[in-house]
Amino acid sequence: MTKWIAPSPETPRGITILGSTGSVGQSTVDLIERDPASYRVEALVAHRSVEALADQARRLHAKLAVVADPERYRALKEALAGTSVEVAAGPEAVVEAASRPAEWVMAAVVGFAGLAPTLVAARRGAMVALANKEALVCAGRLLLEAIEQSGGVLLPVDSEHNAIFQVFDPGQRQAVDRLILTASGGPFRNWSLADMAEATPEQALAHPNWDMGDKISIDSATMMNKGLELIEAQLLFGLPEEQVEIVVHPQSVIHSMVAYRDGSVLAQLGTADMRIPISHALGWPARIDGPSAKLDFMAAPALTFERPDSGRFPALRLAREALVTGGHAPIVLNAANEAAVAAFLARRIRFLDIARIVEDVMAGWNGISDRVDALQQVQAADLEARRLAEDFCRAKSLSI
Numbered sequence: 001m002t003k004w005i006a007p008s009p010e011t012p013r014g015i016t017i018l019g020s021t022g023s024v025g026q027s028t029v030d031l032i033e034r035d036p037a038s039y040r041v042e043a044l045v046a047h048r049s050v051e052a053l054a055d056q057a058r059r060l061h062a063k064l065a066v067v068a069d070p071e072r073y074r075a076l077k078e079a080l081a082g083t084s085v086e087v088a089a090g091p092e093a094v095v096e097a098a099s100r101p102a103e104w105v106m107a108a109v110v111g112f113a114g115l116a117p118t119l120v121a122a123r124r125g126a127m128v129a130l131a132n133k134e135a136l137v138c139a140g141r142l143l144l145e146a147i148e149q150s151g152g153v154l155l156p157v158d159s160e161h162n163a164i165f166q167v168f169d170p171g172q173r174q175a176v177d178r179l180i181l182t183a184s185g186g187p188f189r190n191w192s193l194a195d196m197a198e199a200t201p202e203q204a205l206a207h208p209n210w211d212m213g214d215k216i217s218i219d220s221a222t223m224m225n226k227g228l229e230l231i232e233a234q235l236l237f238g239l240p241e242e243q244v245e246i247v248v249h250p251q252s253v254i255h256s257m258v259a260y261r262d263g264s265v266l267a268q269l270g271t272a273d274m275r276i277p278i279s280h281a282l283g284w285p286a287r288i289d290g291p292s293a294k295l296d297f298m299a300a301p302a303l304t305f306e307r308p309d310s311g312r313f314p315a316l317r318l319a320r321e322a323l324v325t326g327g328h329a330p331i332v333l334n335a336a337n338e339a340a341v342a343a344f345l346a347r348r349i350r351f352l353d354i355a356r357i358v359e360d361v362m363a364g365w366n367g368i369s370d371r372v373d374a375l376q377q378v379q380a381a382d383l384e385a386r387r388l389a390e391d392f393c394r395a396k397s398l399s400i
Helices: 023-033 050-060 070-079 091-099 112-123 133-150 159-167 170-175 193-197 201-205 214-222 224-237 275-283 315-325 329-345 353-363 375-397
Strands: 013-018 039-046 064-067 086-089 104-107 127-130 153-156 176-183 244-248 254-260 265-269
Touching: 013 023, 013 091, 013 112, 023 039, 023 050, 023 104, 023 275, 039 050, 039 091, 050 064, 050 070, 064 070, 064 091, 070 086, 086 091, 091 112, 104 112, 104 275, 112 127, 112 133, 112 329, 112 375, 127 133, 127 275, 133 153, 133 224, 133 329, 133 375, 153 159, 153 224, 153 275, 159 176, 159 224, 159 254, 159 265, 159 275, 170 176, 176 224, 201 214, 201 329, 214 224, 214 329, 214 353, 224 244, 224 315, 224 329, 224 353, 315 329, 315 353, 329 353, 329 375, 353 375
Parallel strands: 013 039, 013 104, 039 064, 064 086, 104 127, 127 153, 176 244
Antiparallel strands: 176 254, 254 265
């Protein structure tokens, strides 16, 4: 069994960050720069943000910098001219970066694109800090099997799953009554359906508590992010779907809870700062110093809780249906959602069309419960679901 050692100047931890220029990646870089002697950076990967990637590579003395868009290779090469940083570009280079000998890999590439490199890191036995929901949602069994067979470890970074990870006793699984995922409710928590129908991308991106990327922010507005997290939680902690509950908690102070059969409820609390769960994963199995503001109970707001409204937020129902159905359903759910979110951000469809398109694609899928045994099957289902979703997006756009 692999013995995981906490990072220190004597035993610096090898780090690769997949998605280093996104919000989670930037927070990870911030933490590393506060204690640079305890880490050595193997590789940094970004989608298109060449200037930010090059700046990070220089500051962290990375061995490799990769831009996923091959058309940005020359720009990255020029930006890192005169340094010792190796430069590469394209999807294959992203996967190669994940295969490099880094002990700890932050998997923070947004969307389905993060699946292949995350699987590569898992198969070689890395400590995978998982911030990419879609990898687990679309290929959960493949990813968990890869971790088990390689002797690696999967560390959840989403604030909700990291919270559960911190208070969940795997040796007492039979004593758990339910997992309670908390949700802020997003920017439209109190909006009517009529108002939501007219919501703009700018309004949907204005999350009340968290600073996140565009896609995740829209998922929060539809509450699809909580639906994806429901699927993640079931896979990560191995409880039946009916034992995973979602509660709206607008203050985002309690990040999630585990209720035990004896009546005890254990919760993880903290300020709304992603550096808290990232630092927990970065230092695991030890805890490291973090720069986040400490929770001040005397100044904290009153904590309130609400039942989620699946009528105004049908994404919650669709995700639960996908989890129960299994097979292709979670892949189709995710792919159709990614396509619809992109169309909404491009102002081609309305806000409420996002969930409608996901439901239409799922309803029209042949063999949606068929078993998935290989990455190629996942990729084929993803492509077809996106094609179908795009057809629905085009039809919806004609009516705007």
